Amino acid sequence: xxxxxxxxxxxxxxxxxxxxxxxxxxxxxIALALILGVAALYGGLVLAxxxxxxGDDYRIIFIHVPCAWMSLFIYGVMGIAAxxxxxxxxxxxxxxxxxxxxxxxxxxxxxxxxxxxxGERMWGTWWTWDARLTSELVLLFLYLGVIGLYHSFEDRRQxxxxxxxxxxxxxxxxxxxxxxxxxxxxxxxxxTIRLLGPSSIAPSMIWPLLTMMAATKCYYVASLFxxxxxxxxALESGKDWVRHIAENEVAR
Amino acid sequence: xxxxxxxSFFAMGGYAAYVWPAYGVFFIVLLIDxxxxxxxxxxxLRELRARMARQDARKDRASRNSTxxx
Numbered sequence: 553x554x555x556x557x558x559x560x561x562x563x564x565x566x567x568x569x570x571x572x573x574x575x576x577x578x579x580x581x582i583a584l585a586l587i588l589g590v591a592a593l594y595g596g597l598v599l600a601x602x603x604x605x606x607g608d609d610y611r612i613i614f615i616h617v618p619c620a621w622m623s624l625f626i627y628g629v630m631g632i633a634a635x636x637x638x639x640x641x642x643x644x645x646x647x648x649x650x651x652x653x654x655x656x657x658x659x660x661x662x663x664x665x666x667x668x669x670x671g672e673r674m675w676g677t678w679w680t681w682d683a684r685l686t687s688e689l690v691l692l693f694l695y696l697g698v699i700g701l702y703h704s705f706e707d708r709r710q711x712x713x714x715x716x717x718x719x720x721x722x723x724x725x726x727x728x729x730x731x732x733x734x735x736x737x738x739x740x741x742x743x744t745i746r747l748l749g750p751s752s753i754a755p756s757m758i759w760p761l762l763t764m765m766a767a768t769k770c771y772y773v774a775s776l777f778x779x780x781x782x783x784x785x786a787l788e789s790g791k792d793w794v795r796h797i798a799e800n801e802v803a804r
Numbered sequence: 805x806x807x808x809x810x811x812s813f814f815a816m817g818g819y820a821a822y823v824w825p826a827y828g829v830f831f832i833v834l835l836i837d838x839x840x841x842x843x844x845x846x847x848x849l850r851e852l853r854a855r856m857a858r859q860d861a862r863k864d865r866a867s868r869n870s871t872x873x874x
Binding site: 597598602607608609611612615616619654655658661662665666669670672673771775778779781782785786789794795797798799801 | 813816817818819822823825826827829830833834836837838840841842844845848849851852853855856
């Protein structure tokens, strides 16, 4: 291992150490996700006023937009983990990449369904082959492709490396989704939240949106850690540390 | 909170049929995502315990056979 990588990080990538670390952090992450989620729902569904054009229908934004952000963010994490897995062949990176795919697919699916429900009333159509919608659908297919490819191999580690390659190629789609509303003429509106410059949304609407974004981030950490722990157990089931866990769990 | 205000909350200004299914999908999909790995974890550990029990039984039998032969 290169010596610019700190020792603790190197230790953390060992499956039993990460299993314990993830087990300790996971309850905090899900608790934080639930608290933030409830606050965001209260702010979004009760406190925020109806939109002057869309009435109460706009309230879909409080899940649609955070889920859309997560669909891209998780793909980014999966891409980075896939890169690390392919270059340094770290087992934990393979597991993280493969565990991220179903969570990302879930968020992408939610984004597409909620967007469809929103579009039906506001655009008058459930679906249109618009640049933003099509590239988000491609994102879902990429996630499903990664999951399918991973499971099509008898050897899990070989499957993970092959699927990691697909994940890495598919990362070109992430900027396409993000910039699609600027690059093409689309029915989908542009960004209302901007990191640089003023956002075109009222503060009473922006805080539930940002709180829900934080909640979904925490949920992702909790879900990822849960999946990673399960995958590590399955992958290392011949090893002593997993046997100890299997024995202790039956004793409880 | 009065009944009327609760009713108007659930009515979502006439968009109830769009807003609530959206939130429903959000919660159901995430709930499945949350529960699926936990069931899988239990199955993985159960299968591992079964494999360990088989290995122990085989070892037991092997040691008994070897003592019986001598």
